[in-house]
Amino acid sequence: MVSIKDIAKHLGVSISTVSYALNGNPKVTEETRGKILAAAKEMNYVPNAAARTLKKRETRIIGAFLTTFEGAFYGQLLQGMKEEMNKRGYDLVICSGTQSHRMLSEGMLDGAIILDNEFKDEELLQHAARNHKVVVLDRQLSHPNIVQVLLDNKAGATFATEYLIRKGHKKLYAVTGPEGSFDSAQRLAAVRQTVERNAPLRYAEIPGNFDKASGEAAAKRIIDEYDGPAGVFCLNDEMAIGVYHALKDTPYRIGEHLHVVGFDHIDITDYVQPRLATVDYSERRWGAVAAEQLIKLIAGQGAEHERIYVSLIEGESVQQA
Amino acid sequence: MVSIKDIAKHLGVSISTVSYALNGNPKVTEETRGKILAAAKEMNYVPNAAARTLKKRETRIIGAFLTTFEGAFYGQLLQGMKEEMNKRGYDLVICSGTQSHRMLSEGMLDGAIILDNEFKDEELLQHAARNHKVVVLDRQLSHPNIVQVLLDNKAGATFATEYLIRKGHKKLYAVTGPEGSFDSAQRLAAVRQTVERNAPLRYAEIPGNFDKASGEAAAKRIIDEYDGPAGVFCLNDEMAIGVYHALKDTPYRIGEHLHVVGFDHIDITDYVQPRLATVDYSERRWGAVAAEQLIKLIAGQGAEHERIYVSLIEGESVQQA
DNA sequence: TTGTAAGCGTTATCAC
DNA sequence: GTGATAACGCTTACAA
Numbered sequence: 309m310v311s312i313k314d315i316a317k318h319l320g321v322s323i324s325t326v327s328y329a330l331n332g333n334p335k336v337t338e339e340t341r342g343k344i345l346a347a348a349k350e351m352n353y354v355p356n357a358a359a360r361t362l363k364k365r366e367t368r369i370i371g372a373f374l375t376t377f378e379g380a381f382y383g384q385l386l387q388g389m390k391e392e393m394n395k396r397g398y399d400l401v402i403c404s405g406t407q408s409h410r411m412l413s414e415g416m417l418d419g420a421i422i423l424d425n426e427f428k429d430e431e432l433l434q435h436a437a438r439n440h441k442v443v444v445l446d447r448q449l450s451h452p453n454i455v456q457v458l459l460d461n462k463a464g465a466t467f468a469t470e471y472l473i474r475k476g477h478k479k480l481y482a483v484t485g486p487e488g489s490f491d492s493a494q495r496l497a498a499v500r501q502t503v504e505r506n507a508p509l510r511y512a513e514i515p516g517n518f519d520k521a522s523g524e525a526a527a528k529r530i531i532d533e534y535d536g537p538a539g540v541f542c543l544n545d546e547m548a549i550g551v552y553h554a555l556k557d558t559p560y561r562i563g564e565h566l567h568v569v570g571f572d573h574i575d576i577t578d579y580v581q582p583r584l585a586t587v588d589y590s591e592r593r594w595g596a597v598a599a600e601q602l603i604k605l606i607a608g609q610g611a612e613h614e615r616i617y618v619s620l621i622e623g624e625s626v627q628q629a
Numbered sequence: 630m631v632s633i634k635d636i637a638k639h640l641g642v643s644i645s646t647v648s649y650a651l652n653g654n655p656k657v658t659e660e661t662r663g664k665i666l667a668a669a670k671e672m673n674y675v676p677n678a679a680a681r682t683l684k685k686r687e688t689r690i691i692g693a694f695l696t697t698f699e700g701a702f703y704g705q706l707l708q709g710m711k712e713e714m715n716k717r718g719y720d721l722v723i724c725s726g727t728q729s730h731r732m733l734s735e736g737m738l739d740g741a742i743i744l745d746n747e748f749k750d751e752e753l754l755q756h757a758a759r760n761h762k763v764v765v766l767d768r769q770l771s772h773p774n775i776v777q778v779l780l781d782n783k784a785g786a787t788f789a790t791e792y793l794i795r796k797g798h799k800k801l802y803a804v805t806g807p808e809g810s811f812d813s814a815q816r817l818a819a820v821r822q823t824v825e826r827n828a829p830l831r832y833a834e835i836p837g838n839f840d841k842a843s844g845e846a847a848a849k850r851i852i853d854e855y856d857g858p859a860g861v862f863c864l865n866d867e868m869a870i871g872v873y874h875a876l877k878d879t880p881y882r883i884g885e886h887l888h889v890v891g892f893d894h895i896d897i898t899d900y901v902q903p904r905l906a907t908v909d910y911s912e913r914r915w916g917a918v919a920a921e922q923l924i925k926l927i928a929g930q931g932a933e934h935e936r937i938y939v940s941l942i943e944g945e946s947v948q949q950a
Numbered sequence: 951t952t953g954t955a956a957g958c959g960t961t962a963t964c965a966c
Numbered sequence: 967g968t969g970a971t972a973a974c975g976c977t978t979a980c981a982a
Contacts, residue, residue, distance in 0.1 A: 309759075311975055322953045327977060335951065352759075357735035358682035359975035362958045367679075369732070377707035377723070386698035386725075394728050401732070402698070402723035404707075407715050411690070411722075414678035416737070438630075438673075549900060576897045579870060632959055643969040648961060656967060680959030683974045 310351045319347055330355070361415070369399045370602060371417040375424040377404055379519075379546065382423075388595025389421065396603050412440070419602045422446060425488045441605040443598045447490045455605055456613045457598040461491055464587035464618040465498035465541070468569040471585065471620055472539030473502070476629030477567060479510040479538045483526040483547050485518040492518070495543045495571065516547050523550020530566060531558060537565055537629055545570035545577050548584055548625075567626040582624030589618040631672045640668055651676070682736070690720045691923060692738040696745040698725055700840075700867065703744075709916025710742060717924050733761070740923045743767060746809045762926040764919045768811045776926055778919040778935045782812055785908035786819035786862070788941040789890040792906065793860030794823070797950030798888060800831040800859045804847040804868050806839040813839070816864045816892065837868050844871020851887065852879060858886055858950055866891035866898050869905055869946075888947040903945030910939040 312330065316323040321340065328336045329344035336344075347353075361367050370393055374382060390400045398418070403411060409427070412420050412435060419441040422432065429449060436442055436453035443455050472480055482499045485492025496513070503511045514529060516522035523542055527550065530538060542548035548570035552562060562568055563582045570577060573588035594616045604611035633647040640647075642661065649657045650665035657665075668674075682688050691714055693707060711721045719739070724732060730748070733741050733756060740762040743753065750770060757763055757774035764776050793801060803820045806813025817834070824832045835850060837843035844863055848871065851859060863869035869891035873883060883889055884903045891898060894909035915937045925932035 309975090313975075323976085324954075324978075325952055327975095328952085331977085337951065340951085354734045354736075354759075356683070356975050357732070357737045358679045358688075359958090360735075360977080361679035362677070362683055362960085362975080363977050365958080367737075369737075371722075376704075377711065378704040383697075383699040390698065390725060394726060399724070399726075399729050399732065401692075401729070403720070404711060405715060405720075408720050408722070411678070411720065413675045415675075416678045416688075416690075553900065576900060579874060579897060579901055581902050630959090634959075644960085645962080645970075646968055648959095649968085652961085658967065661967080677959050680974090681961080683959080683976090684961045686974080 309356070310353050311356065312353070315344060315347050315351060315353055318351065319343060365415070366418050367416055368397060369401060369417055370419045370421065370599070371401050371403050371408075371411060372421045373408070373412075373424045373427060374402060374404045375426055377402075382591075384591035385423075385595040388590075388592035389599040390595075392596040392599035393603070396599075398599075398603065400599075419443070419606050421598050421602060425486075425490065441602060443602040443605070445594070445598055453605065455601045455611045457594065457601055457616065458614075459491065459589060459594070459616050460618050461494035462498040464571055464589070464620075465495035465543070466502050467618070467620040468541050468571065468585075468587055469499050469502040470506075471569060471622065472541060472567060472626060473506050473509070475539070475567065475626055477537065477539035478629070479536065481512050481514055481526070481530060481538055481540045483514045483516040483523065483540065483542045483551075485516060485543050489518065492543050499541060516543065518544050518546060520546050520550035520553065523547030524554040525550075527551040527554035527566070531555075531560055534560070534565065537567065539567045539569070539626070539629075541569045541571075543571055545572040545574045545584065545586055548586070549576060549580065552580055552584075562625050563627045567629070569623075569626060573621060577621075577623070584625045585623035586621050587618050588621045589616050630677070631674050632677065633674070636665060636668050636672060636674060639672065640664060686736070687739050688737055689718060690722060690738055691740045691742065691920070692722050692724050692729075692732055693742045694729070694733075694745045694748060695723060695725045696747055698723075703912075705912035706744075706916040709911075709913035710920040711916075713917040713920035714924070717920075719920075719924065721920075740764070740927050742919050742923060746807075746811060762923060764923040764926070766915070766919055774926065776922045776932045776934055778915065778922055778937065780812065780910060780915070780937050781939050782815035783819040785892055785910070785939040785941075786816035786864070787823050788939070789862050789892065789906075789908055790820050790823040791827075792890060792941055792943065793862060793888060793947060794827050794830070796860070796888065796947055798858065798860035799950070800857065802833050802835055802847070802851060802859055802861045804835045804837040804844065804861065804863045804872075806837060806864050810839065813864050820862060837864065839865050839867060841867050841871035841874065844868030845875040846871075848872040848875035848887070852876075852881055855881070855886065858888065860888045860890070860947070860950075862890045862892075864892055866893040866895045866905065866907055869907070870897060870901065873901055873905075883946050884948045888950070890944075890947060894942060898942075898944070905946045906944035907942050908939050909942045910937050 312323050312326040316326045329341040393400045421443045423445040436451040514526040570586040573586045577584040601611040637644040637647045650662040714721045742764045744766040757772040835847040891907040894907045898905040922932045
């Protein structure tokens with residue numbers, strides 16, 4: 309590998325001159341800079357990130373941590389992050405799994421955006437305590453080096469539940485997310501509150517997992533105990549799609565027997581028949597805001613907790629009771 | 630930041646002893662190792678990746694390069710890669726955009742998997758020439774440091790086209806991918822060959838872009854010139870979904886006026902009505918094989934070009950003509 | 951304007 | 967079995 313030392317030797321200048329020239333330091337004359345740049349190109353010089361990082365203690369790389377790469381969910385979010393980071397001279401890499409946590413602790417990343425509830429609070433706090441910067445998208449965590457950018461789950465779940473009630477439904481189900489999910493917990497709390505406010509209503513919760521399979525399972529249970537039309541709020545769209553799937557080979561129909569609302573407005577919701585009512589928000593914006601706040605945090609400019617607003621999209625999956 | 634030097638000082642041993650202990654070198658006695666490990670934990674020591682990389686010239690991180698994070702496509706593929714890499718002690722990060730190419734050239738990555746046709750052949754060859762290892766999923770490239778793991782596009786496209794023909798369709802459309810796409814080019818070539826073999830047929834190509842919008846546009850054009858049922862092979866599923874969307878508010882029906890086949894078997898194909906016929910393959914396997922070959926390449930064990938086999942999934946989107 | 955040199959945190963080679 | 971010490975490639979005072 310050719311290093312600045314090689315260039316220096318080749319040109320008979322010192323390595324610091326080469327370094328200055330390469331970094332655009334105005335101390336070096338246009339002439340020498342030109343020569344050095346030409347030699348660098350000619351010799352196929354590429355800087356060594358490890359050496360630079362060791363010295364400067366920054367990589368200009370941000371990591372986004374996801375629980376898994378699977379699922380139709382994250383595209384726009386990541387794209388929003390990436391564009392925002394690139395604009396500001398940072399690169400984004402996407403990581404998943406416990407193994408990858410070392411990249412954070414070992415200093416390969418200038419900051420992290422967390423959307424992975426398997427990442428332990430404690431680990432994040434410890435990381436923050438080492439003066440590293442973190443944005444969390446999936447929990448509340450109080451530390452000067454941590455900023456939250458959270459969905460307005462409460463508003464979304466309230467909209468969805470009120471929508472079912474407004475349409476005259478007196479029997480409601482909520483299909484929940486997995487145990488540790490912050491989003492699920494927040495949404496569920498809002499559902500309960502709304503249900504109480506509109507008492508009396510029949511209301512039951514079915515534990516789900518945010519995946520299609522658990523949506524199907526929930527649908528089966530609902531059918532089993534069917535005694536008239538019911539409103540079903542799946543706390544995310546994937547599970548709602550599971551409900552559609554489960555009903556396919558039964559006499560039960562969405563928008564007639566089961567009135568379904570989802571959450572997330574994933575692509576497929578616009579394509580299923582009948583169209584799924586869901587809670588919408590801009591994934592892209594979510595990502596962009598998270599990126600923006602993280603960079604502010606890194607730059608030492610006061611970053612602030614942010615909330616991403618949501619809205620209800622009505623659909624034919626819910627009809628008047 | 631606490632370094633091995635600090636630990637050494639704290640314990641009154643030399644830094645080399647600390648390094649040996651931390652790296653499990655059997656030279657150091659159990660006793661000293663124990664002390665050192667305890668001190669390291671207590672002092673909150675974390676190794677510095679930059680320093681290690683500078684010295685060892687390896688990161689044990691692999692990068693997968695994508696054109697974009699958007700689209701419902703890559704989840705299983707990446708998951709397959711990740712699991713395979715983790716098994717072998719490597720980490721995977723996902724990168725996108727030209728900016729991120731520096732991570733490759735600057736040595737932050739031990740290898741790369743490329744699925745991004747905006748990545749120039751020339752750049753990859755140059756990288757390979759520097760003795761870096763690359764697996765390409767989206768092109769053919771001949772170099773000892775480059776291995777191809779490609780979909781069997783030819784088989785898939787042939788299956789799809791023959792399926793339409795077998796169902797009695799005499800008027801066929803192919804909706805293509807973007808200009809530079811290797812997959813699109815290969816699929817299209819197979820379609821043409823199959824069409825020729827089954828002459829005479831009416832056959833037209835509509836340029837697409839592998840996204841929904843271009844599928845919708847294609848559908849509009851097909852409707853405009855409609856003069857009887859037609860078979861439409863969309864060279865990927867996303868465009869096929871676009872066709873579904875475009876027909877929604879028209880009198881034309883999938884499986885009646887337009888008989889549609891896609892490619893990729895993305896999740897949504899199982900959920901749309903009528904179910905979309907498509908070409909299936911194991912994304913997960915594709916990722917796993919790519920990872921496996923890359924690691925072989927890095928280890929200097931003869932890696933080989935691989936082909937990922939595909940199969941046709943029939944669907945109600947195609948009916949007898 | 952350019953050169954010298956220290957140092958970033960490791961690993962690894964060599965003595966002891 | 968342990969300890970000095972020289973690298974790895976770069977940035978950046980400071981000296982010339």
